[in-house]
Amino acid sequence: MKRFVLAVLFSLFLLPLASVVFAAGGAGPDKSMLKGVFTEINEAAHTAVLQKDGTEEFKNLIIGEHVKVESLRLGKKVLVSLDHNAGENVIKDVSIMFMDMTLKKLFALLTVGLVGGILSGFIGSGGAFVLTPAMMSLGAPGAVAVASNMCHKFPKAMIGTYKRWKYGQVDVKLAATMATTAIIGVQIGVQIQKHILNKWGNDGSNLYVSAVFVVVLILVGCYVALDAYKLAKGGKDTPEQASTLAMAMQKINIPPMMNFKVAKVRISAWVTIPVGLLTGMLAATIAVGGFIGVPGMIYVIGASAMVASATELGIAFVMGLWGSIQWGLSGLIDIRLSVLLLATSLIGVQLGALGTTYVKDYVIKITMAATMLIVAVSRGALLPGYLAKFGLVDQLAPSTAVFLESLSFWALVAALGTAGLISTGAMVKGMLADRKETKLHIVAEADRA
Amino acid sequence: MATQQKKTKPYLSTVIFGAISISFYVLLFSNETLVTDTYTKGGIYTLYPIGTVFLFSFIHGAFASNLLNLLGIEAKKK
Numbered sequence: 432m433k434r435f436v437l438a439v440l441f442s443l444f445l446l447p448l449a450s451v452v453f454a455a456g457g458a459g460p461d462k463s464m465l466k467g468v469f470t471e472i473n474e475a476a477h478t479a480v481l482q483k484d485g486t487e488e489f490k491n492l493i494i495g496e497h498v499k500v501e502s503l504r505l506g507k508k509v510l511v512s513l514d515h516n517a518g519e520n521v522i523k524d525v526s527i528m529f530m531d532m533t534l535k536k537l538f539a540l541l542t543v544g545l546v547g548g549i550l551s552g553f554i555g556s557g558g559a560f561v562l563t564p565a566m567m568s569l570g571a572p573g574a575v576a577v578a579s580n581m582c583h584k585f586p587k588a589m590i591g592t593y594k595r596w597k598y599g600q601v602d603v604k605l606a607a608t609m610a611t612t613a614i615i616g617v618q619i620g621v622q623i624q625k626h627i628l629n630k631w632g633n634d635g636s637n638l639y640v641s642a643v644f645v646v647v648l649i650l651v652g653c654y655v656a657l658d659a660y661k662l663a664k665g666g667k668d669t670p671e672q673a674s675t676l677a678m679a680m681q682k683i684n685i686p687p688m689m690n691f692k693v694a695k696v697r698i699s700a701w702v703t704i705p706v707g708l709l710t711g712m713l714a715a716t717i718a719v720g721g722f723i724g725v726p727g728m729i730y731v732i733g734a735s736a737m738v739a740s741a742t743e744l745g746i747a748f749v750m751g752l753w754g755s756i757q758w759g760l761s762g763l764i765d766i767r768l769s770v771l772l773l774a775t776s777l778i779g780v781q782l783g784a785l786g787t788t789y790v791k792d793y794v795i796k797i798t799m800a801a802t803m804l805i806v807a808v809s810r811g812a813l814l815p816g817y818l819a820k821f822g823l824v825d826q827l828a829p830s831t832a833v834f835l836e837s838l839s840f841w842a843l844v845a846a847l848g849t850a851g852l853i854s855t856g857a858m859v860k861g862m863l864a865d866r867k868e869t870k871l872h873i874v875a876e877a878d879r880a
Numbered sequence: 881m882a883t884q885q886k887k888t889k890p891y892l893s894t895v896i897f898g899a900i901s902i903s904f905y906v907l908l909f910s911n912e913t914l915v916t917d918t919y920t921k922g923g924i925y926t927l928y929p930i931g932t933v934f935l936f937s938f939i940h941g942a943f944a945s946n947l948l949n950l951l952g953i954e955a956k957k958k
Contacts, residue, residue, distance in 0.1 A: 466920070466922075484920070484921060484922070485922060485923070485925075503950050508917065508920065528916075528920065529916050529932065531887075532909075532912075539950055582929055582933055583933065585933070586933045586934060586936070586937030586941075587915070589937060590937055590941045598955055607887070642927040665939070728890075755929070755930060755933075756926055757928030759925075759928050759929050759930055760922055760923060761922055762919075762920040762921055762922030762923075762925065762926075763920065764919060764920065764929040765916060765920070766908070766916065766919045766928075766933075767908070767909070767912065767915075767916065767930075768914060769933055770905065770908060770932070770933070770936050771935055773933065773937060773940060774905070774940065777937060777940050777941045777944045778944040778947065778948070781941075781944055781945055782948065782953065784955075785948070785953065785954065785955040785956075788956040789956050789957040794894055847889065861956070862953075863957075865956055
């Protein structure tokens with residue numbers, strides 16, 4: 432009880448810190464962005480008047496050299512980014528906030544929502560890495576895509592957590608500890624990002640994010656894949672047996688010690704906190720904290736893949752809710768996108784969650800490793816372009832650049848598809864085997880009677 | 881005789897939650913412009929998108945859960 436009160440007090444102490452944290456999925460909305468409606472466009476003078484959203488304030492803007500005047504539309508809500516290098520109030524880019532919804536876009540959103548949901552329910556994180564680029568390619572501005580995705584992620588994670596909690600897989604205390612420390616981690620991550628952005632500009636920032644993405648995903652992905660391969664080869668399911676690293680960590684006896692009942696782990700807070708911090712830092716850098724959170728809980732803390740992936744959903748709920756409030760305050764959530772994704776992802780997440788009750792622990796690891804490694808390919812394909820922009824390698828030929836960009840996008844789609852197939856396949860196989868077993872059981876009972 | 885106790889399938893609740901869910905979607909999309917404009921005003925208006933997704937997740941989540949149940953897709957009984 433005393434420990435619990437201490438934990439609550441500790442969280443309250445950290446709360447003011449959390450208030451400066453922006454979205455868990457990155458550095459939050461860009462402050463130099465304006466939101467509003469054009470009330471006047473003067474093509475000849477290359478100027479425009481923008482009424483700022485929710486205010487009576489009008490702002491005179493200069494249309495930048497590279498902006499096509501025809502692309503500006505009167506009376507539609509737009510996001511305007513300014514080019515501070517070109518002078519004061521110079522427009523760099525204009526994007527229409529709400530894309531027109533067509534039947535094709537509707538089906539695309541429903542499909543990615545379903546697969547993302549299954550993946551999320553199954554491995555605890557999933558979808559964000561492909562949902563955001565998918566929405567952007569459908570025509571949503573980047574900030575709106577991130578915001579709307581986050582606003583769909585937290586209710587999905589909430590339903591998923593509830594389901595998996597019912598199956599006895601969520602360690603609420605571990606989720607709370609990880610979420611609190613992850614929020615601080617996000618703040619550290621955002622500061623590092625800001626520092627890099629100030630020092631090396633946008634290209635440097637892109638290079639940093641991609642490099643971290645590739646290195647972390649390949650290292651962790653290979654480790655998880657190797658472990659899953661060993662477990663699968665042995666044909667055994669040993670979730671109770673923690674990794675060597677986790678065993679060593681559990682031997683560290685520096686107070687305060689924390690007891691996680693569902694995860695069946697007793698470990699020092701000095702081990703748990705860094706894992707949470709790193710999860711948050713990665714969430715702020717590459718927008719998918721789960722890729723380090725789940726392996727961290729498995730290999731460092733010593734939870735089973737089942738408990739770790741379920742607990743990650745709880746963390747995603749807390750961080751997603753927090754992030755959504757931040758993006759909502761800036762008014763960037765396109766609710767249509769969020770609810771359309773929810774229409775299928777709420778079915779998917781429950782399907783994925785119940786699927787975990789039919790599969791062995793290592794299947795979750797295989798799915799996770801496959802996703803991480805293919806996503807690494809996707810991000811890796813962008814590295815040469817960023818390196819060239821930064822002047823570290825020769826400029827790429829235009830055809831190569833286009834090829835690498837489409838390779839990157841399709842690798843993401845492949846990652847989502849592969850993971851969806853592995854998890855659904857394992858789920859169906861498990862269900863059929865279970866039904867057969869039940870049938871045999873009933874026949875045997877009837878024979879005995 | 882070994883008889884399995886059969887649970888009644890949640891036909892009624894699936895239909896009710898489904899109907900409420902569909903009407904919410906119709907309501908939102910038929911007032912698309914008003915909704916998107918109001919929901920993106922920022923500040924206190926944040927409560928709209930957050931509240932909406934909570935509402936949708938409870939109603940539509942309940943529908944999804946009942947639907948899976950109806951289709952016989954359930955978690956493994958230990």
